[in-house]
Amino acid sequence: MRIPDPGTARLTALIAWLAPPADDPALAQAQLGVLAWQIPLLFIILNATALILAATHLRCAPPLLTILMPAIFCLACFMRLRYWRRLDLAAIDGPGALARMKTTTISVAILGIVFTAWSLALYPYGDAYARCHVAFYMAITVISCILCLTHLRGAALLLTAIVVLPYTIFFLSTGNLVLIAMDVNFVLVAAGLILLMLRNNNDFARRVGLQHETQRLSDENLRLAHLDGLTHLPNRRQFFAELDHVITSATTTGATFAVAIIDLDRFKSVNDTYGHAAGDRLLEQVGQRLASIASSALFIARLGGDEFGAILKTEPDEAAISAFGARVSHLLEPAFTIPAGALASIGCSIGVATYPHTAQTAADLFERADYALYDGKQHHKGQTILFSQALETRIRQSCQIEQALRHADLEAELWLAFQPIVEIETGQTIAFESLARWNSPTLGSVPPGIFIPIAEHCQLINHITEILFAKMLDAIAACPAPVRFGFNLSPHDICSRETMARLHAMIAQSGVPPWLITFEITEGALLQDFDLAAEMIEALHQIGARIALDDFGVGFSSLGYVHRLRLDKIKVDQSFVHGIERSDTAPKIIRAILDLCRHLELDCVIEGAETESELALLRGLGARFIQGFYYSRPMPFAAIAAFLAAEATPPASALATPRQRRQKMLTS
DSSP states (O other): OOOOOHHHHHHHHHHHHHSOOTTOHHHHHHHHHHHHHHHHHHHHHHHHHHHHHHHHTTTTSOHIIIIIHHHHHHHHHHHHHHHHHTOOGGGOOHHHHHHHHHHHHHHHHHHHHHHHHHHHHHTTSSOHHHHHHHHHHHHHHHHHHHHHTTTOHHHHHHHHHHHHHHHHHHHHTTOOHHHHHHHHHHHHHHHHHHHHHHHHHHHHHHHHHHHHHHHHHHHHHHHHHTBOTTTOSBOHHHHHHHHHHHHHHHHHHOOOEEEEEEEEESHHHHHHHHOHHHHHHHHHHHHHHHHTTOBTTEEEEEEETTEEEEEEOSOOOHHHHHHHHHHHHHHHOSOEEEGGGEEEOOEEEEEEEEETTTOSSHHHHHHHHHHHHHHHHHHSTTSEEEOOHHHHHHHHHHHHHHHHHHTSOHHHHEEEEEEEEEETTTOOEEEEEEEEEEEETTTEEEOHHHHHHHHHHTTOHHHHHHHHHHHHHHHHHHOSSOOEEEEEOOHHHHTOHHHHHHHHHHHHHHTOOGGGEEEEEOHHHHHHOHHHHHHHHHHHHHTTOEEEEEEETSSSSHHHHHTTSOOSEEEEOGGGTTTGGGOSSHHHHHHHHHHHHHHHTOEEEEEOOOSHHHHHHHHHHTOOEEESTTTOOOEEGGGHHHHHHHHTSOTTSSSSSHHHHHHHHHHO
């Protein structure tokens, strides 16, 4: 093994110390930025002092030294000056800055050698004043060069060595006390300047380092501010910043693009079943999969929760949008691994809006994509929905209805209709479901399937719920018989502590026995926030109210909620009854639900029966409670007394069935 020579090692270290900072490109760029205006000053000083020195020797020195050599020097300095003045610093990176500083160091060394040799060559000519001028010229020029090269340490030290060593030896050898004194004076001044230069150089390096670190931290903070911490995708803020940039570019170029909102299907059930940690793990994996297809033409971000956004920057025709939706759906199709080794399968629904066809601003594009997504979630779950003119018409209608809702006298315009729930065997009404109705002075009668979702969207639903609940309490108090009444709670109601607290207070103030009230909830309420919904349901149970799970069987997780909640009743969605006589599976499903309810000791109400044959089939399956048009359409409260009176008609009536007796009573 060869032992390194200490002298060689020290020389290598010295060379590395003198060289530009190869390990710090940012410092090299900063140094080059300062040198870009200092070095031109250096060349101006060299030109001026050289011409002045040559002028004082014109009469005594040969033309080679006083004319030709200064002309060559000036031309070389002018070319370097021109080079530095035309330098584009913005286009030079760290390695480029290092290369230019190395070239500058070599150029300074060459110029130092030439100027020193030329100056000493002029010394023999002229009188004592001219010789003193040579010594003064060399000293003042080196001092100026050191100052101009403060930020290029290696070049400054190299130039000092090239000039000072020959200068000192030459003038000490003259034996002239004045020149020797000037020599000593110059060496001392040069040494002091070198020390100052080294200190300033170190301070500059530290300052640049601090600035670079500050900038790095600032850039990192900016990056984190635009990054989603869970999925490491761009976040909502960065999404809208990118959308604004794309719109600005498209406005100039006339390009088209599309905005897509991706919402995960069945994600809420994963959160509710396995916990939020599992949900976060799933979102991380979703982010990884979506990041794998992101590109310069496809920007993808996480908007929040289980919602993601995408900007399709290529021509977004229907085929391209359909292909994008299929690609994302296929990407999310394989099951995800979540904690405890479980597998979770989800899907996605996508809403898309295009620029400039459907909207021209970021807010309008996002709103229309969101509306397309909402429509897809309601009617075409798992599909990609492109915003269309039909949806535009719906938006206008929704806006019209929303404005009417906001300006309505809801206390006067809202009312309740009541549809009975009847026991098949006795024909007796056991309960009424309260159904919201709205008669608008400007729009007429607006169906609840239209105005309720709009009220939820514009956050009026809680106020509407309180008005309708008060009307139902009044109806219970005025009812001629102690019959239970069902009341539908919106997901926004059951997940609002304030609204539920007000409903509790209203029950207490009304004097209505809570056991006469059945609160009907849908899977949507449980999906929004299961833990909070379960807490509110338990609080209702504690005061004696009953709970029914409505629209059972149409959701993804309805069965999973039965054993996790304190339920009293299940209402089977009417979609199983429509066409039941022609279906092979619907009767089996209804029978299974009825058996489930029997084993769990839950009441089961079958919704949607309209015909005698449907009723007979349901009776044969074991159904006990029916709600549907077969018995009655929803009626105003004023008709309830007559309806109940018809049920009390003695069996001796000539009319064969309770239904016929009620119909006659209501129409008479």
